[in-house]
Amino acid sequence: MDFSVLQGYSHYFISGTINTVFIAILTVLLGVLIGTFLALMKISKNKVLKFLASAYIELIRGTPLLVQIFIFFYLITLPDFKLFGLEMSRFIPGVAALSINSGAYVAEIIRAGIQAVDKGQVEAARSIGLTSGQAMRYIILPQAIKNILPALGNEFVVVIKESSILSVIGIAELMRNTDIVRTAIFKPFEPLLVTAAIYFVLTFTLTRVLGVAERRMRTSD
């Protein structure tokens, strides 16, 4: 094992890591947005909304992410232009697919978090005269967030790892850049081990930070 072969390629790892983190943050934000709407649709009384949300969730969770990414890549055709050094014609379909995928999982996290709040809370809120919307906003959601945040943190970790799959459509994230280095130096192990280490540091740090945050939240109970 000779890591000196990687000399001169460090910027690939650095920019790849930055892009991976950027993609993960963007995906989680969009995923939470999509997931919140889906979760609210799924717990609503409207049968059509309920069906649409369930269909979305089942469809996304029942098909491979890789397939979804390719479908989006060929579905969304954009002119070539670069933003933050990323080719948008690849980046936009890629992040869209990843967010839409993550949204389905986030929806289930949020739904479970909301439904874990004691039924008596809604009843107490409604008995005062709050509307169901007000009860959701002032009583249910603030309590549900405590259930949701830890699981959402895990989803963030999952997305960091899963985003490596975007390399198949040539987005310059960490995995794709690793492939470039690997084929340039004709050595697979050195770049792959460095990349594995970077992913691990990212996810491990995040898990620790989340653990601390979770413990803090619990003490406020």
Add this chain to the structure above:
Amino acid sequence: MIEVKNLHKKFGKLHVLQGIDVSIEKGEVVVVIGPSGSGKSTFLRCLNLLEQPSDGEIIFEGIDITNKKNDINKHRQKMGMVFQQFNLFPHLSIINNITLGPRKLKNETLEQAEKNARVLLKRIGLEEKANNYPAQLSGGQKQRVAIVRALAMSPDVMLFDEPTSALDPEMVGEVLEVMKELAAEGMTMVVVTHEMGFAKEVGTRVLFMDEGKIKEEASPDEIFSNPKNDRTKEFLSKIL
């Protein structure tokens, strides 16, 4: 004040309320007793539509609240409810538990609402707990807060759903005391309870329910000393 006409409630095949007719006047303290499964809690929860009746009418202050055209949220503001499990909002401090309704629904300012809340807390001797959270209170304290949370909306009627059943025995007294004071002030109350002492002392009328029907209805004196219905006799002989 509340008129219930031919109230039915079914949960699937289970026919829990089988035609309840009762009229509750202003200032009355109506105590509902009966064996478990008799439908007394369901009856109470139908009064503010926490359970949607399957059939029948509930006329509250002259308006049929079972009619979907009427805004139930408006009417619920006038009907306070106290639950067996207290159902305080755990993420809000005691004072915020009390002020939430008045601020969001009656557009009271923060100062106004907090001032009123402190008066209410003082009344139940918990003013120093204003900034504590529900988890820091005992069961009896929680239930007293739950009562004043409902009172903060200045309701016309208070509904109590077994308010002392989840309490340790030594805390039952403090909650009943608050309820007695309320009754003495002339609050209209409907109380589902197993506290026969409370029924005797405070109740103006007792309803005995069994199998989804009101089997007997009389003054506490009469129902406890001279029950007419066989089921009432049997029930009372078991618990007294």
